[in-house]
Amino acid sequence: MKKILIISGGGxxxxxxxxxxxxxxxxxxxAGHQTELISLNKLKxxxxxxxxxxxxxxxxxxxxxxxxxxxxxxxxDLIVFASPLYFWTISSKIKAFIERFYCIAEKDxxxxxxxxxxYPVRDCALLMxxxxxxxxxxxxxxxxxxxxxxxxxxxxxxxxxxxxxCGDTNGKxxxxxxxxxxxxxxxxxxxxxxxEKPAQEG
Numbered sequence: 054m055k056k057i058l059i060i061s062g063g064g065x066x067x068x069x070x071x072x073x074x075x076x077x078x079x080x081x082x083x084a085g086h087q088t089e090l091i092s093l094n095k096l097k098x099x100x101x102x103x104x105x106x107x108x109x110x111x112x113x114x115x116x117x118x119x120x121x122x123x124x125x126x127x128x129x130d131l132i133v134f135a136s137p138l139y140f141w142t143i144s145s146k147i148k149a150f151i152e153r154f155y156c157i158a159e160k161d162x163x164x165x166x167x168x169x170x171x172y173p174v175r176d177c178a179l180l181m182x183x184x185x186x187x188x189x190x191x192x193x194x195x196x197x198x199x200x201x202x203x204x205x206x207x208x209x210x211x212x213x214x215x216x217x218x219c220g221d222t223n224g225k226x227x228x229x230x231x232x233x234x235x236x237x238x239x240x241x242x243x244x245x246x247x248x249e250k251p252a253q254e255g
Contacts, residue, residue: 054085055245058129059180061092062136062147069182069219069228070137076234077133077180077214080241091122093146098122100149107156119153126157131176131211131244134198138183142193151201177208178244179215180237182228186217214240 059078064070078088096118106114113120126132134151136143158170179198183190195213202208214237220227228234 054087055130056128057081057086057088057131057133058125059088059090059133059135060147060150061090061094062134062150063094063139063144064137064182065226067226068137069216069226070135070180072226072228072234073180073182073214073216073237074133074135076237077135077241080238081244082241083238084242084245086241086245089125091125093144093150096122098146098150098153100145101152101155107158113153113156115153119150119156123157126154126175127173129175131178132208133178133180134202135180136194138181138185138191138194141190142197143181148197154206172206172208175208176211177202178211178240179213181214182216182219182233184217184219184222190217191215211244212240 057078059074061070061074074090078090081088098119099115099117102115104114134143134147136147139145142148154172158172161169161171164170177198179194181191181194195215198213199210203210214233216228216231216233216236218231219233220230
């Protein structure tokens with residue numbers, strides 16, 4: 054069993070992203086994993102202000118909800134970032150949440166190229182929805198996910214589900230008219246499937 058923390062970064066209460074998350078959680082639950090959903094719509098998490106107080110052994114100086122989420126981040130085996138596509142990338146709420154990881158970083162005396170500190174190593178995954186479904190629709194979001202979370206922070210990606218073509222942004226959610234909910238269920242159900250298969254006898 055894995056502890057899966059889902060961070061929802063916006064969208065309507067029962068919109069496309071919310072429905073995608075629900076399907077993913079149902080699949081993960083069926084596989085026996087423990088899931089918890091955190092909605093950044095209901096919390097206040099500001100972006101990093103670069104004061105560097107956290108570099109002197111102090112908690113983040115900002116008095117918002119992020120500090121209460123740190124224990125959940127550290128206990129999770131997998132953090133799933135879920136967001137609608139806003140201006141061709143992840144939502145500002147998700148980005149602010151990721152920026153605050155700076156305050157849980159530790160000194161790294163031998164940093165690899167391009168990094169200055171080390172972070173708690175976790176698995177990560179990306180769930181996104183969008184009205185459009187062009188070949189470039191998710192390009193910026195995927196680039197940010199790969200560069201920031203995987204290459205820089207050092208998380209291990211368990212995959213992405215990029216659900217395009219979910220209906221007009223001015224209309225009702227239409228993700229239920231696509232196959233994305235079924236994909237999300239299977240994604241959640243099988244996200245650790247390879248690890249859980251018993252080793253074959255030689």
